[in-house]
Amino acid sequence: MQVLQVQLEVGADPAEVGRARRWVRSRLAGSGIQADESLAETLILLVSELVTNAVVHTGHPAVLRMVLPGVQEQCPGTVRVEVADASDRPPAPRHAAGEETNGRGLELVDGLADRWGWRPEGAGKAIWCEIDRCAASGAGEVPVYDGVAFEAV
Template identity: 75%
Template sequence: MQVLQVQLEIRPDPAEVGRARRWARSRLAGSGIETDEPLAETLILLVSELVTNAVVHTGCPAVLRLSLPGVPGESLGTVRLEVADSSDCPPRPRHAEGDETNGRGLELVDGLADRWGWNPEGVGKSIWCEVDRCTSAAKAPAAYVTYQGFAYEAYEAV
């Protein structure tokens, strides 16, 4: 199976989060994942969370990497995204309470990605997540679920 790998350098500036989302949208569309697909929306949210964490919590430049399966039109595989930075501080999942405005990022990543983790990389680290890709015909809506006060459409493989 072919895998397309692309990357974007991120400056330690909150404006970079929007730039990373736009860049990721264009790369997903180029790989055959349409911007209005639930998969694309999930991946863009994951990009936003991981890039925001790198920008806000490290203050270091970072690199966003996307690994996209196959070629346009191919419907199976795993999309992997990762953000590498030069901070050696490991990610620290937190649990936000009530009206707190921070502390939900990694919980959200955990709830939306099929897998996630982190690895030391050089003098820093890489935080990654993966979402398994399958055709919409292979997935059927199972239910709406609530996670941390937000409603999500849950899918179950058929």
């Protein structure tokens, strides 16, 4: 399976979240995921939440990564999003009450992604989530990535 891994460095400014969303849209356009697909909007929302959390809660730059499956396949697999930040503190999901304006990010990620989690990375951590494009035909299978192309921005 051919996959493409792309990466974007995101500054510590919350305004960088908008730039990350635009970047994701541009990368999806070449991946076979159409802008009007619900998957595209879901991925953009997930990226927005994870990048916002990284920038707001750490005050440091972050690295956004996406792994996109090849477009030649009939059922093009799993899309993975990762955001690495400089904090070694594990993510702490909260449940926002009533009219609170914060505290729903990880709850949203949990509801939209097929899987999510985190792992230590260097002095910080990486939070990741995955969406299966063809869940009906490959539910529960872990994709094997052999033949990876990589792009860093």
